[in-house]
Amino acid sequence: MFKVAQIDHVGIRVTDRDRAQAFYERLGFVFDPDEDSPGGRSIGLVNEAGARINLIYNGRLRDDGGNILMDIADKWPGYTHAAFLVDSIDDLVVWLKEQDIDITEGPSVFGHGRRKVCFIRDPDRNVIEFDEIL
Known part of the structure; x- marks a missing residue:
């Protein structure tokens, strides 16, 4: 093993x-x-x-600009996103706004209040998740 x-x-x-x-x-x-x-x-x-x-x-690139794993009705097997730990989602949100990077979901609290999360997309619509452990 x-x-x-x-x-x-x-x-x-x-x-x-x-x-x-x-x-x-x-x-x-x-x-x-x-x-x-x-x-x-x-x-x-x-x-x-x-x-x-x-x-x-x-x-x-798809003709509609979407991501094949995330943006179509049929859900195909595959990795859907990368997730990175950050020390502060609140600081990240401020920085993302300063950089004109759109937040696509969040910030939200997940896992029975154990983590705060925020999602963005890269230029190819790949999903990136940021997590703060609370």
Whole structure:
């Protein structure tokens, strides 16, 4: 048997590398040159806390601009979002407004009052959740 210790990274499919990279850099992620894979059409980004994402830049935008996993009536299997812990949802909300990044849901309190959550979308309509543990 083996033990899973922690999540290493989240892979996020995007249509435009530069646009996605700029967006995630605004969220505090920086390009990791050791995780640049032009052949795999992916790059790695990491934030100061060590949270990692891989941007896989081979996506194709839907004609309606929606996200295939989240914005259509038929629900297909797949990962629906990445969630990141933050120290303050209230501070995040202020920052998102300053950055003109729309909040798509929340802030709300979930889990019997144990966490405050907020959702946004990246330029490809991928869902990003932020959680504050209360």
